[in-house]
Amino acid sequence: MxxxxxxxxxxxxxxxxxxxxxxxxxxxxxxxxxxxxxxxxxxxxxxxxxxxxxxxxxxxxxxxxxxxxxxxxxxxxxxxxxxxxxxxxxxxxxxxxxxxxxDFIIVGPKNDPAKIKGLNEATEAFKKIANSKNLFISRGDNSGTHVKELQIWNLAEIDPKNQKWYLEAGQGMEKTLRIANEKQAYTLTDRGTWLAIRDELDLTMLFEGDTILVNxxxxxxxxxxxxxxxxxxxxxxxxxxxxxxxxxxxxxxxxxxxxxxxxxxxxx
Amino acid sequence: MNFLVEAFKQAFYLIFHLDRELLQIIGLSLEVSGGALLIAAILGIPFGAFVGLKKFHGRGFIITLLNSFMGLPPVVVGLFLYLLFSRSGPLGFLGLLYTPTIMIIAQFILAFPIVAALTHSACVKVEPDVKLAARALGATSSQVTRTVIREARYGIIAATVAALGRVMAEVGGIIIVGGNIAGYTRVMTTTIALETDKGEFELALALGLILLLISFLINIALFSIQKKGAQKPQWL
Structure with a gap:
């Protein structure tokens, strides 16, 4: 003992x-x-x-x-x-x-099925994505990026929850981008993560510059x-x-x- | 494909050059899992033997409890400990959250039921003749217990090794309570999770290979112990 x-x-x-x-x-x-x-x-x-x-x-x-x-x-x-x-x-x-x-940017498939390239407002881009019903991947993890994304949906007066085209990854930015890549979907990302891995992705930057996207x-x-x-x-x-x-x-x-x-x- | 080859090359480079960061992470992993296993063995083996050898009220319930806790999900243990040891929780004053100590506690909780339950079944499986023979030869009750434990030793060692395998591979619990702090609470499995997130696959792969190697060694040990244990006792 x-x-x-x-x-x-x-x-x-x-x-x-x-x-x-x-x-x-x-x-x-x-x-x-x-x-x-x-x-x-x-x-x-x-x-x-x-x-x-x-x-x-x-x-x-x-x-x-x-x-x-x-x-x-x-x-x-x-x-x-x-x-x-x-x-x-x-x-x-x-x-x-x-x-x-x-800043945040919106990235998506190169053929831009929702036609958001050239728009001036992020809310406008989100509305078009919603209308196109093309997949959108959300972080879904209550991160800063996710909070910003929800703010924009809110301003666009769209409730994406439970929509078929809206997927919540529940993961970090990098994984979310990779999921968007596999599914050829749109997503909101911070520029840093995007720049770090864009070479590995078959996606392109489609929207930037709105003041609401300052991070x-x-x-x-x-x-x-x-x-x-x-x-x-x-x-x-x-x-x-x-x-x-x-x-x-x-x-x-x-x-x-x-x-x-x-x-x-x-x-x- | 090219990228996979490159990652493997880098991984082997890190392993063979004993990269300092890598060594430190492996060291902490062994410290945490080894520490947890040591405590689990010290407490779990006597407990398992006790449950296996003595008849008492509620024994069946304890055995069922141990068996079901063998499959305890690590994230649940992590969550439970987090709430308990968070500064706003009842044990927060200890300041243990995000330290290696609480990682040991978490892994101990995972390892204990495995050690205890498998020790119990090893003791139960010892031939009843052994007990009878010992008693016939005039052994006291505690001597009988010791004899049975000695006979069950292969099963007990296997129990410990199985528990080690479980805690070494665990990630969900320790990432919650340890916080994955670089150089402080970052172990092999949590590094793999993080580096994969970052897309830095070299370090993740190197650690993955080492983890595989360790679990391979553990299983070789387990296999040879079990083979030895399967042989009949010499005196029969």
Whole structure:
């Protein structure tokens, strides 16, 4: 029995030993930021400068905000400004700042069966897609992209839910694009993910440029008054760095492997 | 087709050059799954033997419970632990969410029923003659128990190996509770899921090959243990 107790203690020590470490924060963010490689490009500079390790958990925007609301993250870096401002208003977050932006585009089959090429408004394009009954793949995962898509359907006064031509993937942007490719369907995508994998896809960009398609990224800290345990000071160091000249320059200089700039810094 | 060949080439390059990131991920996988298995074995083997050898009230129910928990869906375990250990949950104050520790807990929950249930059936299957012989030779009750466990050892080892196979291959549970944080809670299976999402198939493939290799080795071990166990005891 003694031996047994000893073993259990050893395991407990072993388990806690793995946790002992330097200062760190948990940053809840979106797959588009993490998968594009932006964070692994800019974070080492910050970590070296401050000694704060940033542990990145990548989810959809909705899930990332939810993580913060539950107190499971110290800061969030997402792209659904309306949702962010709402969560700040509800008292879950403080110090929200714009960080950078890029834009959404509509991609689809090269023969463009819904004839959306050359249109001026995204709502117009969505209406035409709905009328054509050509397949449209939605992220369906409550991500920033999904929220934007629903906003446009709403403005176009169309309820796509349960329509035969509307499929919800429930997955990340990359997988959704691949599904759209297999099914020769339309989809709304952020430009970064599109640029990263367009060479592998038999789809083409059909619509861009409407102001509604601006994709604003923002950062905010979990309210320390809501959750005492959050590492507010470290989170604020991160936020202040990413909106500083140095952080902004780092974002601006990030390029994907094809040399495209994916994020345009615009912190004020 | 070309792309597949290229991915395989890259994968082998990563494996043979012992890429640091790759090693770190494999190390954490072994640490988490090994740790979970160790605890599951320490608790599950005595528990399974106890259920297998002693008659008590509610025994049938426990056996049914163990057997059905063998098929516990990992995502459900992950969800359950997430809600329990989230800062807004009852055990949130422990601060265990998104740490390797909670990944061990999750895999322990998956491994324990397998170890316990298979140990139980191994003990039950031991020839009744063994028990009788031990008793006839004047063994005390605890000595009888030990003799039976010794006779069931091949079945018990097989139980442990089967549990290891299950936790090594698991992804749904640990991605929820571990968060797949690079260099901290990212293991082989969660890396494969992520890299496939990103379209970076080289690292995913390299890890997939290693995972296959490990599960192949585990099964070789299992097979040879079972073969040994199938031989009659020497004294018969």
């Amino acid at each position: 003694k031996k047994f107790a000893k073993l259990i203690t050893m395991i407990a020590l072993f388990a806690t030993g793995m946790q002992a470490e330097e200062k760190s924060i948990i940053l809840a963010t979106t797959t588009s930021v993490e998968n594009s490689g932006l964070l692994s490009y800019i974070l080492p500079t910050f970590e070296e400068k401050t000694g704060i390790k940033v542990k990145v958990v990548a989810r959809g925007t909705g899930a990332a905000i939810e993580m913060g609301k539950r107190g499971d993250a110290d800061a969030v870096f997402v792209h659904a400004k309306d949702l962010e401002l709402k969560a700040v208003e509800e008292g879950y977050f403080v110090n929200r700042h714009d960080v950078c932006y890029n 604003q990224y923002g950062v905010m800290a979990v309210n320390p008054e809501k959750y005492e345990h959050v590492k507010y000071d470290e989170a604020m160091q991160f936020i202040n760095w990413i909106i500083s000249e140095e952080g902004q320059a780092a974002i601006g200089s990030f390029k994907d492997k094809y040399g495209n700039q994916l994020f345009i810094p615009n912190a004020k």
